[in-house]
Amino acid sequence: MTDKNKRLLAYTRTYGCRANVSDGEKINGILAEMGYGFTGGPENADLILLNTCAVRENAETRAFGNIGALVHFKRVNPDLIIAVCGCMVQQGHIAEKLRATFPFVDLIFGTGAVHKLPELLTEVISEKKRVTDITACSGGIVEGLPVKRGSALKADIPVMFGCDNFCSYCVVPYVRGRERSRLPADIIKEARELINGGVKEIALLGQNVNSYGKEHGATFAGLLREAEKINGDFRVTYMTSHPKDLSPELIDAVAESGKISRHLHLPVQSGSDRILSLMNRGYSAKQYEDIISFAREKIPGLSVTTDIIVGFPGETRADFEETLSLIRKIGFDSAYTFIYSKREGTKAVRLPDPVTAAEKSARFRELLGVLEETGGKAYGRYIGKTLRVLCEGEGRTGKRGYTGKSGEGVIVDFDSPADVTGEFVNVRIEEALKWALLGKAQTIRE
Ligand code: SAH
């Protein structure tokens, strides 16, 4: 027998990138507004919701496994509602496969239907039927949705949705629709409310922030300048930038600012012009190097990170070596690395791909080795310097008491005589590890 007065509990999980995490925060906000409480595990949930990722095949394979495992909870509690949403199900063939394979999944909705969650859930519950909504994800922007944020200290603010770049390997434009930007006033209002509420770091997010605002006659550099005018002691970060659209105005805005993070995440993907052209990236390796030199000249101490794909269809040993040589020349602080994954519906699927999986894995390991060597050198330059760190809590390395991130986006573990969680502190760097810096909080103010 069910207790009618019992508060319904939701168990939600989000996979993938920060755009998906941001959708997950909206989904949780909507559920909280509908009266749901939240539970940390699926066992006692009345609603289980998985927000999926589609960027690589292994994310999808894992999601199918995770969804399959949920049948057990439905057997124990037949009233349980199971919902699957996100990028993966926005693909028609996947939504169909899910419906056919997992009859116990009650609700499937795509990235364009997040705001409709209350009506979709009501339909499932009151009509006791399975519901699918993967209608267009290119529609307008829905402002004012409730957001249940994962952190009181740091907040992600999407500034735009979708992507028009159609890099030949990438599924994002198909599962998140055409590029569309929020109005600057809506973004600044959200940022101001967050900062007034105690948030110390805001991240402005988009698939290609450098093309933000075209439809409103706005620019990303302009938006950053507006954001930093908000009163208060806070930091602004942003991602992702695209080399073909990065403007000198953006570099100037960062260089002239005391609040915008001195960190540029600029995905290069490959160091071979032949592969970059097949990827439809719109720049050459030389142009990429020139942008970095220019940015480093203007912004002393700039940290540069990147994304790299290994084993794109037809990548030869020579192409791969060009990637290694570019990494050595640039000296990235760190990089996200991926083995190319075939995505149905994208252009690269049709390209010949003669390189074996074993060879691609070997190149991947070699790439990690070079990144470790160059990243180690890059981190070494911080030793002896004082960085401004936003303290997030207890140390991550086990070697120092507290942890946080510097304005360069680097993890810093440090000792401090007082608990400085939630505050900005100046930390003198003493040692560099592979993925973090170690140091000591300074008592002297800037
Ligand atoms: N909009 C951002 C991020 C997109 S997805 C950008 O343009 O940089 C994040 C990263 O996933 C990409 O930069 C790319 O390196 C990687 N990626 C995307 N599709 C992929 C695929 N099919 N196989 C392997 N890696 C992929």
Ligand code: SF4
């Ligand atoms: Fe994908 Fe390219 Fe758009 Fe990034 S810019 S989301 S890699 S299509």
